[in-house]
Amino acid sequence: MANKIIYATYDDDMVLLEGAKKLVAKGIHINDVFSPFPIHGIDPVIGIKQTRLAICGFIYGLIGLSLALYGMYYFMIYDWPMNIGGKPIDYFYQNIPAFVPISFEFTVLLAAHGMALTYFIRNWTLPGIKARNPYPYTTNDKFVMEIHPEDSDVSIEELTKQLNETGSIKVEER
Amino acid sequence: MHQEAAIREPLVLGEKTYGQITDDVLAPVVGKASRSWWIVFGISLVMALWGIGCILHLLGTGIGTWGLNKTVGWAWDITNFVWWVGIGHAGTLISAVLLLFRQKWRMAINRSAEAMTIFAVMMAAVWPAIHMGRIWLAYFVFPLPNQFGSLWVNFNSPLLWDVFAISTYFSVSLVFWYIGLIPDFATIRDKVTQAVPKKIYSLLSFGWTGNAKAWNRFEEISLVLAGLATPLVFSVHSIVSMDFATSVIPGWHTTIFPPYFVSGAVFSGFAMVLTLLIIMRKVMNLESYITIKHIEYMNIVIIVTGSIVGVAYLTELFISWYSGVEYESYAFINRATGPYWWAYWAMMTCNVISPQVFWFKKLRTNIMFTFFMSIVVNIGMWFERFVIIVTSLHRDYLPSSWTMFHPTYVDIGCFIGTIGIFFVLFLLFARFFPVLPLNELKTILKSSGEQYKKIDE
Numbered sequence: 278m279a280n281k282i283i284y285a286t287y288d289d290d291m292v293l294l295e296g297a298k299k300l301v302a303k304g305i306h307i308n309d310v311f312s313p314f315p316i317h318g319i320d321p322v323i324g325i326k327q328t329r330l331a332i333c334g335f336i337y338g339l340i341g342l343s344l345a346l347y348g349m350y351y352f353m354i355y356d357w358p359m360n361i362g363g364k365p366i367d368y369f370y371q372n373i374p375a376f377v378p379i380s381f382e383f384t385v386l387l388a389a390h391g392m393a394l395t396y397f398i399r400n401w402t403l404p405g406i407k408a409r410n411p412y413p414y415t416t417n418d419k420f421v422m423e424i425h426p427e428d429s430d431v432s433i434e435e436l437t438k439q440l441n442e443t444g445s446i447k448v449e450e451r
Numbered sequence: 452m453h454q455e456a457a458i459r460e461p462l463v464l465g466e467k468t469y470g471q472i473t474d475d476v477l478a479p480v481v482g483k484a485s486r487s488w489w490i491v492f493g494i495s496l497v498m499a500l501w502g503i504g505c506i507l508h509l510l511g512t513g514i515g516t517w518g519l520n521k522t523v524g525w526a527w528d529i530t531n532f533v534w535w536v537g538i539g540h541a542g543t544l545i546s547a548v549l550l551l552f553r554q555k556w557r558m559a560i561n562r563s564a565e566a567m568t569i570f571a572v573m574m575a576a577v578w579p580a581i582h583m584g585r586i587w588l589a590y591f592v593f594p595l596p597n598q599f600g601s602l603w604v605n606f607n608s609p610l611l612w613d614v615f616a617i618s619t620y621f622s623v624s625l626v627f628w629y630i631g632l633i634p635d636f637a638t639i640r641d642k643v644t645q646a647v648p649k650k651i652y653s654l655l656s657f658g659w660t661g662n663a664k665a666w667n668r669f670e671e672i673s674l675v676l677a678g679l680a681t682p683l684v685f686s687v688h689s690i691v692s693m694d695f696a697t698s699v700i701p702g703w704h705t706t707i708f709p710p711y712f713v714s715g716a717v718f719s720g721f722a723m724v725l726t727l728l729i730i731m732r733k734v735m736n737l738e739s740y741i742t743i744k745h746i747e748y749m750n751i752v753i754i755v756t757g758s759i760v761g762v763a764y765l766t767e768l769f770i771s772w773y774s775g776v777e778y779e780s781y782a783f784i785n786r787a788t789g790p791y792w793w794a795y796w797a798m799m800t801c802n803v804i805s806p807q808v809f810w811f812k813k814l815r816t817n818i819m820f821t822f823f824m825s826i827v828v829n830i831g832m833w834f835e836r837f838v839i840i841v842t843s844l845h846r847d848y849l850p851s852s853w854t855m856f857h858p859t860y861v862d863i864g865c866f867i868g869t870i871g872i873f874f875v876l877f878l879l880f881a882r883f884f885p886v887l888p889l890n891e892l893k894t895i896l897k898s899s900g901e902q903y904k905k906i907d908e
Contacts, residue, residue, distance in 0.1 A: 291897075309662045309663060309664075310662065310663040311660065311661050311662050311663075312661055312663070312666065313469065313473075313634075313638065313661060313889070313890060313893060314634075314666070314889075314890040314891070314893040314894045315666035315667070315669065315670055315890075315894065316663070316666070317894075319663055320663060320667055323663060325663050325664050325667055327667065327671075328664075328667050328668045328671045330668055330671045330672055330675070331671055331675050334675050334679075348594070349606045352594055352603040352604075352606060353603070353605075353606050353607070356601050356603065357601045357602070357603055359603075359605065361605055361607055361608075364607050372607070375606065375607040376606060378609075378612040378615070378616065378686065378690055379606060379611070379612055379615045381682070381686060382612070382615040382616050382619040382683075382686065383615065383619070385619055385623060385679050385680075385682075385683050386615075386618075386619040386622070386623065388679055389622075389623040389626060389627075389676055389679050389680075390622065390623075390626065392672055392675060392676070393626045393630060393672070393676075396630070396668055396672045397657065399668065400659075400664075400665045400668055401658070402633060402656075402657035402658050402659050402660075402665070403657055403658070404654055404655075404657055405654060405658075406657060406658030407653075407658055408637060408640070408641075408653065408656070408658045408659060408660050409658070409660045409662075410637075410641075410660045410661055410662075413641035413642070414641070415641075415661055416634070416637045416638040416640075416641045416642075416659075416661055417469070417470060417473050417638055417641065417642060418468065418469035418470035418473065
């Protein structure tokens with residue numbers, strides 16, 4: 278068996294989800310699922326862990342907050358204190374209320390853009406990258422399961438039979 | 452699967468399948484532009500070109516070509532700036548705040564509302580930039596290392612907060628919008644057959660594949676960006692209002708400004724969304740997706756925010772008397788009865804009185820009437836900013852410098868120009884981009900689609 282990959286197409290997300298549950302219960306490992314929209318509930322079935330993107334976002338936000346506070350301390354208190362209408366300029370803590378808006382904006386700026394960049398790199402979606410979905414219809418109205426038979430120790434014939442039983446409309450090996 | 456009560460009205464009308472949603476939404480992208488599209492595009496382009504001409508004349512000659520004078524130093528420029536920023540608030544409110552509240556009706560309108568936001572914020576940013584006069588020195592607003600004796604920008608000033616707020620708001624909204632667009636660009640990429648469009652959409656889609664892990668990350672980033680964008684929406688217009696509220700001008704120096712400006716922004720933003728979508732659903736045959744129910748929901752938001760704005764107007768008026776500050780009282784008496792009384796009463800009629808008619812269900816579900824009202828609100832909200840800015844300035848402390856503001860053709864031309872550029876961008880969006888979020892609409896088809904609701908009953 279020279280590393281064949283089986284692609285099973287479904288025309289309904291719920292049929293695929295039920296089918297995936299049955300196959301996994303029989304010990305078949307589903308490598309990936311391609312769909313035109315998120316299928317809710319598929320992740321735990323095929324063993325996909327919740328992403329840690331939000332934790333990254335939090336860290337980027339903290340970096341943004343510290344940079345903003347340090348920058349304003351440096352510009353306004355340390356490097357060149359400016360007396361503007363007698364507003365306090367001697368100590369950082371006296372000036373903090375006026376620094377709240379920019380601290381907030383900069384936190385959001387870094388959190389959002391940092392997360393977006395991480396998201397693009399982790400998904401490997403960047404300009405000029407070729408799409409890897411097996412069929413063009415997976416971005417329109419069909420749902421495809423990708424199974425590597427050698428991972429679950431099952432013959433292609435047996436797998437095809439099982440996939441057809443779950444309601445797949447097309448099973449193809451590549 | 453998520454179940455929805457049968458009595459709740461469906462959000463997707465007719466017997467639709469996943470494939471049909473794709474076909475319906477992508478029809479204008481795949482097909483040819485209609486004649487009405489070309490006509491509207493042509494008019495907008497002429498307006499845009501005239502505006503660009505006026506802006507170039509302004510930059511070449513100086514802001515003396517505007518009708519500003521010694522007393523009225525801010526007039527149409529900042530009026531237009533605040534008007535556009537306000538319009539730019541609906542998109543992120545719809546996509547972020549309504550996402551956090553799990554309001555599914557936002558899905559038919561969020562994509563175009565966000566596009567509108569981005570274009571409106573771009574038009575807003577034009578105004579502070581050109582009102583500087585010497586636009587080539589605009590980089591002075593950023594804290595850049597320099598050789599003017601370490602001259603830094605003033606971080607205590609709301610004008611600088613505005614620089615950070617607007618640029619953060621613009622760039623975060625853009626990223627949020629684009630991340631949602633990527634899977635839909637992938638749909639177009641896999642759908643079109645001609646070589647050049649396929650290449651362009653495949654570049655735009657960043658090689659999106661739509662595997663399970665990518666969708667997992669997609670949902671996470673959408674949620675977190677919505678969480679970040681929600682306070683951002685409120686902060687941006689609060690900061691815009693502080694440009695006025697922190698200066699010691701009677702009529703500006705009020706603590707009510709931040710909430711009053713934010714609700715005014717949402718009010719005007721929803722009006723603009725209605726203006727655009729009522730035309731778009733008709734021209735692009737999207738009546739099954741942008742239904743009367745959606746229009747009704749938006750009209751309800753208009754009543755709520757319009758009423759908040761009304762309460763703010765009256766509170767402001769009451770406090771000007773109750774404060775006992777005679778300059779403050781005069782500013783308001785002058786607004787209502789002085790030479791600019793017509794602007795004040797236009798604002799009051801358009802923003803406070805007229806939206807109250809939406810309490811009648813017959814009127815808020817009437818498309819033609821809603822369209823008319825959305826224009827009225829847009830005009831009213833422009834007058835609100837004009838009233839705040841010009842009537843507070845034109846009679847200052849020294850009666851000998853009292854004056855009126857008269858716009859020149861350059862004032863008018865620049866304003867018409869930004870409207871033109873805005874519509875050019877929006878029409879290009881409607882022609883080449885997926886105007887409804889395909890991937891999100893498909894997720895609600897089974898819970899909120901009409902034929903699935905019938906099966907459940």
